[in-house]
Amino acid sequence: MSLPNCPKCESAYVYQDQEMLICPECAYEWNPNDSGEEEEVTLKDANGNTLLEGDKVTLIKDLKVKGSSQVLKIGTKASIKRFVDGDHDIDCKVDGMGDMMLKSKFVKKA
DSSP, X not given: OOOOOOTTTOOSOOEEETTEXXXXXXXXXXXXXXXXXXXXXXXXXXTSOEEOTTOEEEESSOEEOTTSSOEEOTTOEEEEEEEOSSSSOEEEEXXXXXXXXXXXXXXXXX
């Protein structure tokens, strides 16, 4: 049985988990039986600019890192990997800190 490529990253390494298809490279999950259009997530930064996956952003204020004594300073740069649902809506890679979740209201487009 041949499975379709991932619609997000075109990876051929898709596997099936019950009714869902999952891409191990970009972690995208979808149901091949759903014919509905997927709604596009639109996020805006602190200045009202539209953010896209892959954009470079900078922090507009100092942020405490939960569970640590470290602080992300104003002006720290980050690269958006993907958007997620929830309170912290940006999954990104922060320079000098690694992967983190941030709120879009605390960043501006670089």
